[in-house]
Amino acid sequence: MRTKYHNPVLLKATLDGLNISPNGVYVDVTFGGGGHSRAILKQLNEEGRLLGFDQDLDASDNLIDDPRFEFIASNFSYLSQYLKYHHVDGVMGILADFGVSSHQFDTQERGFSIRAEGRLDMRMNQSQDLNAHYVINKYTESDLMRIFFQYGELKNSKAIARAIVSKRDKSDINTTLDLINIVNPLIPKKFEKKILAQLFQAIRIEVNDELEIIKLFLKQAKEILLPGGRLVCISYHSLEDRLVKRYFQTGSFEGELKKDFYGNPIKPLKKIGKLIIPSAQEINENRRARSAKLRIAEKI
Numbered sequence: 001m002r003t004k005y006h007n008p009v010l011l012k013a014t015l016d017g018l019n020i021s022p023n024g025v026y027v028d029v030t031f032g033g034g035g036h037s038r039a040i041l042k043q044l045n046e047e048g049r050l051l052g053f054d055q056d057l058d059a060s061d062n063l064i065d066d067p068r069f070e071f072i073a074s075n076f077s078y079l080s081q082y083l084k085y086h087h088v089d090g091v092m093g094i095l096a097d098f099g100v101s102s103h104q105f106d107t108q109e110r111g112f113s114i115r116a117e118g119r120l121d122m123r124m125n126q127s128q129d130l131n132a133h134y135v136i137n138k139y140t141e142s143d144l145m146r147i148f149f150q151y152g153e154l155k156n157s158k159a160i161a162r163a164i165v166s167k168r169d170k171s172d173i174n175t176t177l178d179l180i181n182i183v184n185p186l187i188p189k190k191f192e193k194k195i196l197a198q199l200f201q202a203i204r205i206e207v208n209d210e211l212e213i214i215k216l217f218l219k220q221a222k223e224i225l226l227p228g229g230r231l232v233c234i235s236y237h238s239l240e241d242r243l244v245k246r247y248f249q250t251g252s253f254e255g256e257l258k259k260d261f262y263g264n265p266i267k268p269l270k271k272i273g274k275l276i277i278p279s280a281q282e283i284n285e286n287r288r289a290r291s292a293k294l295r296i297a298e299k300i
């Protein structure tokens with residue numbers, strides 16, 4: 001299935017991982033172009049139901065005209081609240097395909113891409129206040145250094161933060177190209193694309209508070225799933241994947257197995273199968289799939 005908005009990644013593995021019960025209730029918390037959602041709906045019967053979340057209103061251009069489908073224009077950190085509002089007590093499966101869509105990357109003025117000049121924006125939800133312009137122009141040098149180091153895993157985060165602060169003392173940094181021009185002299189040409197991608201990733205994570213929101217989501221997902229229900233998560237960088245992996249393995253984000261009074265592990269989810277990555281053929285057909293990592297867990 002191909003859409004111009006976004007090509008769904010690891011589609012077959014996602015459907016297999018969800019192990020769909022045709023009359024179950026499912027949630028796609030990252031609706032995007034609706035590629036995964038459409039395929040899920042095909043496996044549901046007339047009693048089945050699918051709720052799709054997306055915080056980017058652009059995704060609502062892709063809505064599915066089907067009485068079994070409901071779109072919720074919200075951040076998935078409000079998953080439990082919205083399910084309650086829609087009278088859903090428990091679900092048989094949840095899909096989270098984290099990160100940004102191809103549409104968001106390719107829309108130049110949204111500023112997600114290192115390949116095209118755009119405003120420093122990077123908000124997935126275009127009505128939120130915090131954007132990349134604020135982060136780059138107003139954050140302290142030490143906060144910039146921290147986010148570049150923690151979220152971009154950049155070794156020269158200190159030098160990059162210092163260069164940004166020294167430039168913005170003269171005039172605001174407004175576009176992605178302005179930012180790239182400041183950083184480029186500090187990085188080896190050979191690794192330019194990689195380092196810039198890491199830098200943009202760091203700013204995007206900060207603007208959208210991506211890691212804290214994944215934690216909120218995972219905690220709610222575990223409560224909402226019915227016994228035997230499946231959670232499928234597709235991550236695109238190691239910081240996301242680490243949270244999912246640890247949570248599936250141990251029920252904590254630190255990777256420590258919690259135990260009850262009698263020493264029995266408290267583990268609401270059980271990991272199903274091994275890590276799944278796209279085939280060479282899928283990566284060939286869809287470059288955006290190249291960093292995808294899919295993990296499956298089941299509610300005990």
Ligand SMILES: C[S@@+](CC[C@H](N)C(=O)[O-])C[C@H]1O[C@@H](n2cnc3c(N)ncnc32)[C@H](O)[C@@H]1O
Pocket residue numbers: 006007008009029030031032033034035036037053054055056059074075076077097098099100101102124213
């Ligand atoms: C990788 S795309 C999903 C593509 C989708 N699976 C498809 O087949 O088209 C991720 C989508 O999730 C949305 N998103 C990311 N984080 C979100 C969050 N915290 N709450 C709601 N939507 C979010 C983005 O706006 C984007 O549209």
